[in-house]
Amino acid sequence: xxxxxxxxxxxxxxxxxxxxxxxxxxxxxxxxxxxxxxxxxxxxxxxxxxxxxxxxxxxxxxxxxxxxxxxxxxxxxxxxxxxxxxxxxxxxxxxxxxxxxxxxxxxxxxxxxxxxxxxxxxxxxxxxxxxxxxxxxxxxxxxxxxxxxxxxxxxxxxxxxxxxxxxxxxxxxxxxxxxxxxxxxxxxxxxxxxxxxxxxxxxxxxxxxxxxxxxxxxxxxxxxxxxxxxxxxxxxxxxxxxxxxxxxxxxxxxxxxxxxxxxxxxxxxxxxxxxxxxxxxxxxxxxxxxxxxxxxxxxxxxxxxxxxxxxxxxxxxxxxxxxxxxxxxxxxxxxxxxxxxxxxxxxxxxxxxxxxxxxxxxxxxxxxxxxxxxxxxxxxxxxxxxxxxxxxxxxxxxxxxxxxxxxxxxxxxxxxxxxxxxxxxx
Amino acid sequence: xxxxxxxxxxxxxxxxxxxxxxxxxxxxxxxxxxxxxxxxxxxxxxxxxxxxxxxxxxxxxxxxxxxxxxxxxxxxxxxxxxxxxxxxxxxxxxxxxxxxxxxxxxxxxxxxxxxxxxxxxxxxxxxxxxxxxxxxxxxxxxxxxxxxxxxxxxxxxxxxxxxxxxxxxxxxxxxxxxxxxxxxxxxxxxxxxxxxxxxxxxxxxxxxxxxxxxxxxxxxxxxxxxxxxxxxxxxxxxxxxxxxxxxxxxxxxxxxxxxxxxxxxxxxxxxxxxxxxxxxxxxxxxxxxxxxxxxxxxxxxxxxxxxxxxxxxxxxxxxxxxxxxxxxxxxxxxxxxxxxxxxxxxxxxxxxxxxxxxxxxxxxxxxxxxxxxxxxxxxxxxxxxxxxxxxxxxxxxxxxxxxxxxxxxxxxxxxxxxxxxxxxxx
Numbered sequence: 049x050x051x052x053x054x055x056x057x058x059x060x061x062x063x064x065x066x067x068x069x070x071x072x073x074x075x076x077x078x079x080x081x082x083x084x085x086x087x088x089x090x091x092x093x094x095x096x097x098x099x100x101x102x103x104x105x106x107x108x109x110x111x112x113x114x115x116x117x118x119x120x121x122x123x124x125x126x127x128x129x130x131x132x133x134x135x136x137x138x139x140x141x142x143x144x145x146x147x148x149x150x151x152x153x154x155x156x157x158x159x160x161x162x163x164x165x166x167x168x169x170x171x172x173x174x175x176x177x178x179x180x181x182x183x184x185x186x187x188x189x190x191x192x193x194x195x196x197x198x199x200x201x202x203x204x205x206x207x208x209x210x211x212x213x214x215x216x217x218x219x220x221x222x223x224x225x226x227x228x229x230x231x232x233x234x235x236x237x238x239x240x241x242x243x244x245x246x247x248x249x250x251x252x253x254x255x256x257x258x259x260x261x262x263x264x265x266x267x268x269x270x271x272x273x274x275x276x277x278x279x280x281x282x283x284x285x286x287x288x289x290x291x292x293x294x295x296x297x298x299x300x301x302x303x304x305x306x307x308x309x310x311x312x313x314x315x316x317x318x319x320x321x322x323x324x325x326x327x328x329x330x331x332x333x334x335x336x337x338x339x340x341x342x343x344x345x346x347x348x349x350x351x352x353x354x355x356x357x358x359x360x361x362x363x364x365x366x367x368x369x370x371x372x373x374x375x376x377x378x379x380x381x382x383x384x385x386x387x388x389x390x391x392x393x394x395x396x397x398x399x400x401x402x403x404x405x406x407x408x409x410x411x412x413x414x415x416x417x418x419x420x421x422x423x424x425x426x427x428x429x430x431x432x433x434x435x436x437x438x439x440x441x442x443x444x445x446x447x448x449x450x451x452x453x454x455x456x457x458x459x460x461x462x463x464x465x466x467x468x469x470x471x472x473x474x
Numbered sequence: 475x476x477x478x479x480x481x482x483x484x485x486x487x488x489x490x491x492x493x494x495x496x497x498x499x500x501x502x503x504x505x506x507x508x509x510x511x512x513x514x515x516x517x518x519x520x521x522x523x524x525x526x527x528x529x530x531x532x533x534x535x536x537x538x539x540x541x542x543x544x545x546x547x548x549x550x551x552x553x554x555x556x557x558x559x560x561x562x563x564x565x566x567x568x569x570x571x572x573x574x575x576x577x578x579x580x581x582x583x584x585x586x587x588x589x590x591x592x593x594x595x596x597x598x599x600x601x602x603x604x605x606x607x608x609x610x611x612x613x614x615x616x617x618x619x620x621x622x623x624x625x626x627x628x629x630x631x632x633x634x635x636x637x638x639x640x641x642x643x644x645x646x647x648x649x650x651x652x653x654x655x656x657x658x659x660x661x662x663x664x665x666x667x668x669x670x671x672x673x674x675x676x677x678x679x680x681x682x683x684x685x686x687x688x689x690x691x692x693x694x695x696x697x698x699x700x701x702x703x704x705x706x707x708x709x710x711x712x713x714x715x716x717x718x719x720x721x722x723x724x725x726x727x728x729x730x731x732x733x734x735x736x737x738x739x740x741x742x743x744x745x746x747x748x749x750x751x752x753x754x755x756x757x758x759x760x761x762x763x764x765x766x767x768x769x770x771x772x773x774x775x776x777x778x779x780x781x782x783x784x785x786x787x788x789x790x791x792x793x794x795x796x797x798x799x800x801x802x803x804x805x806x807x808x809x810x811x812x813x814x815x816x817x818x819x820x821x822x823x824x825x826x827x828x829x830x831x832x833x834x835x836x837x838x839x840x841x842x843x844x845x846x847x848x849x850x851x852x853x854x855x856x857x858x859x860x861x862x863x864x865x866x867x868x869x870x871x872x873x874x875x876x877x878x879x880x881x882x883x884x885x886x887x888x889x890x891x892x893x894x895x896x897x898x899x900x
Binding site: 125130154155156158177247248265266328385401403404407410420429435436441447448451461464 | 553556567589692726728754758806815816817822823824825832837845855860864867874885
């Protein structure tokens with residue numbers, strides 16, 4: 049792996065998104081087609097882009113039954129345990145409505161209401177991800193969303209992978225559509241004959257999905273614009289090189305565009321990890337993908353001390369951050385930007401991908417500076433609640449009308465004054 | 475006002491955003507110009523678009539001092555009281571980091587960290603809005619954001635309105651720039667020589683600001699894409715027509731594109747409000763704006779009963795909702811979508827614009843279906859935290875590696891297994 053020396057003055061430039069004009073044009077065309085032709089466009093695009101000739105968009109009960117025959121009992125057991133753990137974690141995120149009462153007759157509060165209907169995008173492509181279903185659906189269900197529509201690109205045989213179907217069924221999803229890409233996003237946002245429009249679309253996807261989500265943002269809400277996955281391992285000389293290398297490769301195997309980074313102040317560790325990465329690469333089934341990722345994006349930042357290491361991590365704002373240093377918990381408070389933080393030598397990143405409980409839908413490409421993991425909060429909205437007594441309005445009328453008139457908004461001032469009794473038609 | 479009869483089958487079509495291709499092209503050009511030319515572009519665009527020939531972008535201390543001489547003491551007192559009340563409300567929104575410990579040595583949690591640096595857009599134009607500053611800055615400050623940069627379009631004389639400057643100073647804002655429009659959004663997102671880039675941009679603006687915010691979304695976070703303001707008054711025969719009319723006009727005076735709607739099951743009220751709107755319009759300083767708004771977007775939905783009224787309100791998903799019916803609190807639980815809900819005859823919407831405490835930055839154009847008022851949550855991000863003991867990893871290894879292999883991710887499984895001791899280089 050490439051080793052870059054970091055000193056006091058070193059800064060990592062913030063990622064600025066590159067122009068994706070060609071892809072954007074394709075996406076805009078697809079969205080237009082789906083809005084104009086509805087289901088017909090979905091069938092045509094799925095044939096052209098996914099190579100699948102569907103007879104219907106929605107997954108049938110018989111397909112679900114068939115899927116169960118293809119999945120081993122121990123896999124189903126693992127899926128069920130994962131759902132349980134992930135649900136347990138997300139239940140701790142639930143926020144309640146609240147209301148405060150004041151002695152002057154003012155009541156103020158915040159009402160929490162689940163979204164009515166959401167769409168969940170489950171990627172196909174390089175790997176089928178049953179875990180993505182759990183990670184998107186569980187927070188929506190915990191939030192209280194009553195309608196969940198799932199979309200996932202059809203395989204060439206017109207089916208979804210059995211693991212995907214079983215997972216969806218275990219979660220109780222009733223609406224599953226065999227469509228993917230920008231066309232699925234457009235269908236969820238605008239609706240078609242078969243698919244009712246949703247209020248929010250969540251879930252990761254490729255560049256076309258990401259651009260489509262941004263294009264429909266405002267018509268519906270979206271979770272985030274996800275890019276390729278990344279990991280940063282912050283380690284000192286106490287870390288075991290083969291473990292660090294295995295963790296870096298677990299990201300690298302996702303995607304040629306994935307990024308695996310080691311930040312360390314130990315030259316010995318840097319050299320040993322670099323060597324281990326090469327050794328372990330050779331026996332990986334996805335060696336080609338992982339190697340491309342490591343060669344193009346992989347980097348070891350060699351710093352002068354832990355302080356520099358932490359500064360470098362905060363500049364990277366990684367999606368996944370492993371802290372394998374002597375006292376990992378002591379460093380936690382210094383981390384300003386990271387989607388998920390894995391502490392200590394045994395918290396390898398894959399524990400968070402499927403099983404531990406926290407969400408694996410995380411901010412990528414440095415957006416941990418301002419974004420959070422997908423959570424229950426993404427599936428509720430809040431409404432402010434205000435209630436004034438006549439006495440409270442009288443008491444505050446002067447200040448409110450003063451501010452309204454400062455802003456040149458006379459009708460605002462009059463809406464208060466008309467209630468004070470002197471010029472009402474009561 | 476136009477009266478539309480609502481029956482059982484009536485539905486309001488979801489707003490689907492119109493094409494804004496011309497404006498989008500202008501915005502894209504402005505963003506490119508700011509990215510390429512930095513400050514120079516800001517000076518040029520402010521000259522061309524705002525008609526102001528600035529000598530520097532940042533507001534100087536002497537301008538702040540001058541502003542204080544132009545604002546009356548009672549106005550400053552009202553601003554201070556508003557800040558205090560708004561801060562009190564937002565402090566109740568603060569969420570804490572949490573951590574759970576499990577007996578198997580697993581610790582899971584959620585770390586809450588404020589954003590480092592945010593940009594606040596304060597509109598100029600049809601009215602200067604000191605209250606916008608308070609509503610954007612207070613939640614950021616309560617969240618613990620350390621750097622706040624404010625932008626607001628310069629008046630032709632090269633100054634910001636005194637009320638805007640005084641309000642910013644009262645809040646302790648150190649960075650105020652006299653720029654607006656898409657150019658201000660671009661400067662905040664990408665940075666220039668004078669302005670450091672931010673992590674998030676909040677605050678309402680016109681269509682150019684809205685399109686620019688969407689264009690930079692992903693590079694930075696944004697609060698929402700705000701459209702013209704709207705109000706819906708849900709009223710029954712107990713409502714006083716002149717009060718309802720005054721409230722509708724307080725929205726209508728904001729903008730020709732603002733929307734004021736009455737939903738009622740009382741024909742008597744509908745007719746009386748319509749008449750009162752006409753009467754009150756005649757004496758409004760902003761009669762022209764308000765009249766255009768009422769004539770183009772204003773509508774009274776006349777329903778057959780309260781149930782239909784509630785259903786219509788939920789279809790509208792209003793930004794502001796007043797409930798002026800016999801038992802307003804009883805209806806609260808039935809409201810699924812609304813930015814802010816004003817209960818009862820004395821809670822006129824203007825109390826929420828400046829003073830009561832809840833935020834006035836609210837989801838417009840039906841986006842209350844999925845969006846929330848601006849809040850402290852908008853200025854923090856969360857990180858998941860995971861810590862596994864060796865024992866916990868051993869106990870869960872089977873399930874985790876089963877799921878990893880189901881997804882075809884062998885390197886994920888190996889990152890777990892290498893830690894189990896049998897093939898590590900410890």
